Amino acid sequence: MDLIAQIEAEQIEELGKEIPDFKAGDTIRVGYKVTEGTRTRVQNYEGVCISRKNGKGIAGSFTVRKISFGEGVERVFPLYSTNIESIHVVRRGRVRRSKLYFLRERRGKSARIVEQTNYRAPKSGDSASK
Structure with a gap:
């Protein structure tokens, strides 16, 4: 492992955040301080x-889009931001x-x-114990 990757890994470990496995197309709920x-309160987005x-590095980010009062709203979140309290995957999308x-150009049913339905979350304890 090169030096930069090692420093990034140390910083991620120091933050101690549990980031779920999600990708584009998934509906997620972000608890933002x-x-x-x-x-200070937590606002769910x-x-x-x-x-x-x-990717999954310290500089990673993700964009979440929702429709609020008929207007499309997008927000970019840094993956390891200290203002993010939680990230939950609500449903998995197939894209x-x-x-x-x-x-961005689609509305209504065409934007669905x-x-x-066949997604299985990886078991967190099995691979480490073998």
Whole structure:
């Protein structure tokens, strides 16, 4: 492992965040910390992940798109941001692209993504014990 990858791995380990396995097409719910004056609260942002950039590294980010009051809203989140409290995968989508930017021009039924029904989450304890 080269030096940069080793430093990135140490930083990721130091943050101690559990990032679920998700990709473009999945509907995800991001719990984002919002500061209003002196109060801090968690705001949930739920939508379709339309892209992931820079993989799983410390510089990784993902874009979530949702329709709010008839307007499309996109938000880019850094993967290891300290303001992200949680990331939950609501449903898995079956897509054939890694970037779903074509959804920006689509409305209604044509913007739907088929749900992946045969997905099984990898068991977290089995591969480490063997």
